[in-house]
Amino acid sequence: MGVVVKLSGPRDPSASLAPLVALVEEDMAHVNRIILDRARSNVDLIPELARHLINSGGKRLRPMLTIAAAKLCGYEGDGHVRLASSVEFMHTATLLHDDVVDESSLRRGKIAARLLWGNEASVLVGDYLLGQAFKMMVDVGSLGALRILSDAARSSPRARCSSPPNTETTEDDYLAVIDAKTAALFAAAAEVGAVIAERPKSEAAALRSYGRNLGLAFQLVDDALDYSGEQSTLGKSVGDDFRDGKITLPVVLSYRRGNKEERAFWERTLKEGQVGGDDLAKAIELIAQHTALADTMERARHYGAIARDALAIFPDGPIKSALQDAIEFSVDRPF
Incomplete structure (x- = not known):
């Protein structure tokens, strides 16, 4: 299987997220109550599956961004909690749909919902959650927030409807996909905090930039960990992306830096889908040989730095500091 590559130092990266978790703890408890309340239904499966998702853990980084961004902008109402709940429902619906498309067996280290309730039920519950998300957006009464989040909702399916695996994919192509698949919701989650606080466009744009670049860094690390992490911390099998x-990006860089024989390996395994028992180990070996993991992480740090700079227009304080620490967590996390 190859050697596990440590992508972070000895300090526990989770400590970087602790200030943000503490600042939004009360509002996030309210988010959980809303999720359970909005998941009520005469169809027993819906609340049952909703409880399964809540109990499965997860960092809840996206709704925390909405709450923290609203606080950073001085918002004093309660609309940010409902928008944060909408963001979490949108994200959860995407996970349910993605697990069906990818035929995943694990989600956050636990059995994927599709294996417990079936693919059809997972898709239908995902659709139900999206409907509830949009109802909450309408209830908040902010046309701007509704536009931003609805645009984000269109991005992920568009990214998933891409062409078959193409080993000629460029780094720009890859970035466009993760921008739509992951960064768009991060960006929207942060931007709506300024919008409902009716802050200037410059602040909304700054928070959108922060969220987008944080999302890019987050996904880059995810993709690196698939070839370097451990299943016990990843919450999924190592090499899932390969299979x-x-x-x-680790594949894009390794393919472009490889020789003819190495490129033929990637074409056979990824483009043609002919994966043998020792191929994952070979893939990890080639990625290490061409320093593709280290360079992927360097890209993640680059986008993390852009996210940090985006917050520069806001006054210093505990909320801004916590959002900056969330960048450190996203780049250095082991899962």
């Missing part, structure tokens, strides 16, 4: 034929 699913996904063209992520």
